Amino acid sequence: MTLPPWPGVPIVQAPMAGGASTPALAAAVSDAGGLGFLAAGYKNIEAMRADIAATRELTSRPFGMNVFMPSLDEIDPAAVAVYRDRLLPEAERLGVSPGMPSARDDAYEAKVAALLSDPPGFVSFTFGCPSADVIGDFQRRGTVVIVTVTTVEEARQASDADVLCVQGAEAGGHRGSFANTSDEPVPLRTLLQDVRAVTGQPLIAAGGLGTAEDVAEVLALGAAAAQLGTVFVRCPESGASAVHKAALADPRFTSTAMTRAFSGRPARGLVNRFLTEHSAYAPAAYPDVHYVTSPLRKASAAQGDPDGVNLWAGESFRNATETPAGQLVATLSGG
Template sequence: MWHDNDFTRRLGLRYPIVQGPFGGGLSSIDLMVAVSEAGGLGSFGAHHLAPEKLGDLTRQIRARTQRPFALNLWVSNQDPGGDRLSADQFAAAIERFRPYYDALGMTPPPMPERYGQRFEDQVQAMLDAAPPVMSFVFGIPSPAILSECRSRGIATMGTITTIDEAIAMDQAGVDVIVATGFEAGGHRVSFLRSAEESLTGTLALIPQVADRVSRPVIAAGGIADGRGVAAALTLGAQGVQIGTAFLACEESGTNELHRRMLFTDDAKYTALTRAFSGRLARGIRNRFVEEWEGVAPLPYPIQNWFTGTFKATAAAQGRGDMISLWAGQGAPLLKHRHAQELFDALVAETAALLR
């Protein structure tokens, strides 16, 4: 049976379908609970949350589902120079973004105390919260952290973009390896080489990784319907991680403008850009992406902080040209607007193809 394998048995799932974790507030408890209750693995991108919020988040989730779920962190959440700006540098950065504040009728923000969270603080809070699964991107946690996860009964799931990263993840003893092709929406989570040097497609990546590692492989990138699930399983994956299709559902944490854009012809045209966060990510091409082409962004998370100061206002004003519209190359395949409908379709289509 296609949904009974090492991966589903290890995590206690009915179906090998993982909802991709969305960072920056795009995740929601409603969505992850819907997926987990349907028999898959719901996920919540928590890298933007302060450590003290992680325990509360875990308790809220457990109050709504007893099924397995995953919380996701970024192992590397700061690029060189991304921890601070001098007063002069901050003033110069404000001037770079002033046209966007002016267009939205906003007053530029004051300098913050910090631009993002520290993984070292977050991961200790994560260990204390002890979710069923800790997933992570942009690197591999230390052996001590992985050992602590095992001792607390926390399954680990790490994401890779290349064969070398997969081998490193396997040797580290991570329980499940998510192999993501460049078709995927959102951030390219490479960690051994630059993201631009790690752009392997899902079709080529999955069988090569499956041939070289001993852990279950989960395929991600460009999968939006049962055909993609069946193809990934045929290529050697034991499950799939689906992002854009779940992001488009009403239960996700994104805004209505973003969801609506995922069902338009604009979704056919995605771009890999560092414009919004300072790290390479795939989203629908728009004015902001085009205006930053050839322009060096500030390092992550500083660039991300600045764009985050106006994205909510831009969305509220219907300015799709000024917000990050994360989307994978499979977006034109989207049909469903509710998580249960999408999940049921994935199961039925996959079963029919693999029967």
């Protein structure tokens, strides 16, 4: 399986919503022959467009933009309110108030329309699969469409996409599953082979990859490229917070776990106090819980407290260094 028109080496920098994926990072990765990715999640249309424009100023190479599908969760407002009340002491300690639930579609339709008017070379979707019409609209404009999948059934549902990003259990940040369930995620190597057995689409392997050896292994298993996120977080071009970057190298943090505590959706991060104390109580309510915890997370980061913020990290987090992104792409591709 080969990828559609590809910029060079089979390295994809994962789109990381929340600040890590900057134009500087995406451009540096693309200039090094990989595929850099921006993230539209949580941003307004103007900020998304500004990121695309800034990246085009920095590189003439292909890059991508990731879009969140609208949440289809059936929310229990009472459960969200109970969780919000639980966080009141945390908020008081930080000098803020918990947030209130807001729009649940992340301006999906408006973002799609804006991207179709001036599309980048690649567009990827997370938390679901867009309609065949949307996929076709991008394809007719020459944009390669990638859909993130976490199960064989999701892969079957995304048969119209050009490429599938196969995300295993080891991945940092949000699990990109179509539904907000508690199903046990499948390890990457198993999932990659299972998906490869049911589709001829090119596959991008994602989840816990951190070394050139990891990349070579998934390519040998049939992936057309490897997607890595956590190892890029400490790069100088990354926009991740200083607290997040430092935590990835802090010996106090020794493991990762999946949690709904910060957003209401399963996501893997470093095990810190907030994750330990609140994971068992967080409802399956995305993005409602994200809105509730947002002021707390921002305040914790601003106050330099790694125990009160989401420290998204895959199982390979110890491989994250302060290496410039272009150099890291060369290392990961065996150069």
